[in-house]
Amino acid sequence: MKSPAIVWFRNDLRIADNPALIAAARSGAPLVALYILDDESPGPWRPGAAAHWWLHHSLAALSQRLAERGVQLTLRRGRAQYVFDQIIAETGAGAVFWNRLYEPWAIRRDDEIIAQLREDGVEFHCFHESLLFEPETLRTKAGESFRVFTPFWRACLAAPPPDRPQQAPKSLHAAPLPPDSDDLDSWRLLPQNPDWAGGMRKAWLVGETAARAELADFARHHVADYRSERDFMGRVGVSRLSPHLHFGELSPRDVWHAISEPATIGGDAYLRELGWREFCHHLLIAHWDLPDRPLDRNFERFPYRDDEAALDAWRNGRTGYPLVDAAMRELWITGWMHNRARMVSASFLIKHLLIDWRKGERWFWDTLVDADLANNSANWQWVAGCGADAAPYFRIFNPALQGEKFDPDGAYVRRYVPELAGLDARYIHRPWAAPAEVLRAAGVRLGVTYPHPIVDHAEARQRALAAFESMRSQVALGSA
DNA sequence: TGAAATGTTGGGGCG
DNA sequence: ACGCCCCAACATTTC
Numbered sequence: 001m002k003s004p005a006i007v008w009f010r011n012d013l014r015i016a017d018n019p020a021l022i023a024a025a026r027s028g029a030p031l032v033a034l035y036i037l038d039d040e041s042p043g044p045w046r047p048g049a050a051a052h053w054w055l056h057h058s059l060a061a062l063s064q065r066l067a068e069r070g071v072q073l074t075l076r077r078g079r080a081q082y083v084f085d086q087i088i089a090e091t092g093a094g095a096v097f098w099n100r101l102y103e104p105w106a107i108r109r110d111d112e113i114i115a116q117l118r119e120d121g122v123e124f125h126c127f128h129e130s131l132l133f134e135p136e137t138l139r140t141k142a143g144e145s146f147r148v149f150t151p152f153w154r155a156c157l158a159a160p161p162p163d164r165p166q167q168a169p170k171s172l173h174a175a176p177l178p179p180d181s182d183d184l185d186s187w188r189l190l191p192q193n194p195d196w197a198g199g200m201r202k203a204w205l206v207g208e209t210a211a212r213a214e215l216a217d218f219a220r221h222h223v224a225d226y227r228s229e230r231d232f233m234g235r236v237g238v239s240r241l242s243p244h245l246h247f248g249e250l251s252p253r254d255v256w257h258a259i260s261e262p263a264t265i266g267g268d269a270y271l272r273e274l275g276w277r278e279f280c281h282h283l284l285i286a287h288w289d290l291p292d293r294p295l296d297r298n299f300e301r302f303p304y305r306d307d308e309a310a311l312d313a314w315r316n317g318r319t320g321y322p323l324v325d326a327a328m329r330e331l332w333i334t335g336w337m338h339n340r341a342r343m344v345s346a347s348f349l350i351k352h353l354l355i356d357w358r359k360g361e362r363w364f365w366d367t368l369v370d371a372d373l374a375n376n377s378a379n380w381q382w383v384a385g386c387g388a389d390a391a392p393y394f395r396i397f398n399p400a401l402q403g404e405k406f407d408p409d410g411a412y413v414r415r416y417v418p419e420l421a422g423l424d425a426r427y428i429h430r431p432w433a434a435p436a437e438v439l440r441a442a443g444v445r446l447g448v449t450y451p452h453p454i455v456d457h458a459e460a461r462q463r464a465l466a467a468f469e470s471m472r473s474q475v476a477l478g479s480a
Numbered sequence: 481t482g483a484a485a486t487g488t489t490g491g492g493g494c495g
Numbered sequence: 496a497c498g499c500c501c502c503a504a505c506a507t508t509t510c
Contacts, residue, residue, distance in 0.1 A: 231481085339481090340481080343481070347482095382481095391481075391482085392482090392510090393510095394482085394483090394509085394510045395481090395482045395483080395510095396482070396483070396510090397482065397483085398482080398483060398484090401482085401483075402482090458484095461483085461484090461510090465510060468510090469510095
């Protein structure tokens with residue numbers, strides 16, 4: 001009888017359109033399904049607590065999907081290279097199948113494992129599944145990797161379209177004696193004492209089946225209005241598929257093909273956002289230090305401030321700017337934040353508070369259920385003005401104006417900043433400007449029930465522009 | 481995938 | 496009737 005094949009699940013926690021699983025099943029070998037909780041290899045970029053919460057439920061869902069097909073998901077913890085040695089010894093596996101990851105640490109780790117498998121004479125098969133277009137195939141005319149989104153996306157659209165997603169295998173052939181598995185609960189991925197995940201349980205249904213239902217609902221009811229609705233933070237204009245995509249409960253091909261009419265205005269606009277996801281991964285592959293160093297090296301001289309109190313106020317949603325505070329509390333409660341709220345709150349940290357973007361990047365990393373190294377680092381750099389195709393530094397959001405434009409009735413603020421819920425829409429984005437009687441009637445006491453703004457917008461804006469100028473003159477001096 | 485400052489235009493009130 | 500002023504609305508430039 002054929003020696004078993006290991007299917008190594010990573011961020012591809014699904015059975016439909018999973019090339020590694022499908023190829024392993026077709027090989028005819030009995031299957032060992034493996035997930036490794038490897039806390040060591042990622043170093044500082046190991047998943048945060050919110051991502052761990054998601055991971056727990058996603059693994060439970062995958063385990064169930066596999067069990068329905070007669071395969072046990074084996075859970076192991078430890079350095080992946082070491083776990084592999086053990087599992088291969090225990091199972092006598094002759095082949096390993098997995099789908100590629102693009103994080104620098106994962107590429108290094110996988111290269112080591114490949115070398116080890118070669119030495120041991122074990123076959124291995126790597127597949128491309130988590131992106132629509134393989135980064136290596138997308139080059140500028142000069143043969144460089146793209147640094148500007150629009151030409152990048154044009155090149156994507158000119159490339160052969162992504163394959164149709166493959167069906168989930170109906171049945172699987174399991175290895176007769178699956179290796180021992182850890183108990184998922186013993187990994188303690190869920191928070192205890194205190195259990196802060198109540199908001200997340202309310203906000204999400206985790207796993208492949210739920211993800212597929214969400215996608216179908218979005219494609220049927222919302223994508224047509226995506227372009228006009230996506231910016232409104234209090235409405236259901238966006239897909240909220242990001243964590244499902246990050247953990248691979250859906251493939252980007254599933255999404256691409258579910259948007260039934262990409263030629264519609266909404267479909268185009270939505271697929272373009274998938275394009276940004278591609279672009280971010282493309283950047284991370286081309287620039288392995290993207291999470292830690294500004295792509296535009298001039299920004300290494302940017303005069304950021306150390307201000308723990310301000311950073312804390314930002315993290316806790318107590319800046320005195322209702323939109324920023326709603327955004328930060330949405331993040332804390334649900335593990336997710338609306339795209340526009342991400343731009344506004346990130347811009348506020350960097351430009352109003354003059355705090356290094358890497359501190360915000362770290363906070364998002366720890367608190368987002370969709371925390372993704374490529375997206376998170378590329379987008380923080382984009383907001384900071386030091387990234388690829390970045391927003392110009394002087395594009396400084398006015399949080400009150402952004403609120404008035406994109407949360408006109410204040411629904412978003414009311415949901416996450418309940419102490420302001422009684423304020424009229426006219427003042428909800430700028431309570432400091434409300435007459436005393438209005439505040440009293442709404443039960444708001446500035447400085448008591450809700451903070452005064454920690455910085456004045458106009459002053460902070462001037463300060464940020466001056467800081468940018470000082471960086472530019474430093475750079476000019478340095479190069480002279 | 482901004483906002484503020486500054487410039488331009490055109491309609492209506494009015495002497 | 497005409498030109499002047501005001502200012503809203505829109506456009507352009509600047510940060």
